[in-house]
Amino acid sequence: MTAEPTVHLSLAVGLLRRGLPQRTSFARWVAAAVAAARRRRATELSIRLVGVDEGRLLNVQYRGRDYATNVLSFPADLPPGLRLPLIGDLVICAPVVAREAAEQGKTARDHYAHLTVHGVLHLLGYDHEADADAERMEALETRVLAGLGVADPYRD
Known part of the structure; x- marks a missing residue:
């Protein structure tokens, strides 16, 4: 049996912490996505x-x-040839997550889990521009989330 690769997560909070998941939850969600994507080496990212x-400023800018x-x-x-564990950064807008969770009838925690897994998969090269890619990514997200006890976010 092989050990899971190490995941290094930096979590920065740019608003009041009340109602936000703990770092341990984000680390668990990130590790599940990394494992499901079959990444075999150390992984580093920030959220x-x-x-x-x-959130608006960053969305306008980028x-x-x-x-x-x-x-x-x-x-x-x-740069080409540089093999560091860094895969990138995620920015999650807490008020948008809370609003969407309420609109979709799910817990904020489950929505944070989904968006974290979704974002990590993007950092690992998955996308949903083409229908086939979207189906593949959504199936992987659904499988990861089921393993975390989160319902299928794509179910009607």
Whole structure:
């Protein structure tokens, strides 16, 4: 039996902590996504939890969209040949997560788990631009989340 690769997570909080999951929860969700993607080496990333103003500013600056979105993924842009464990950064907008969870009838914790797994998979190269890629990514997310006790987020 092989050991799971080490995951190093930095968590930064740019708003009041009340109601936010603990670092241990984010670390568990990240590790589950990394394992499901079959990454075999050490992994390092950061997650920053932000409010609406910072979320909107980052979405405008990096995606040209003038609203706060739930999660932004910033894959590491390493020079060719440099093999560091860094995969990138995630920014999660806490008020958007809370609003979406309420609208979708799920717990905020489950929605944080989903968005964390979704974002980590983006950092590992998964996307959902083409239908086949979206189906593959959603199936992997669903499997990871089921293992964490979270219901299928794509179920109607």
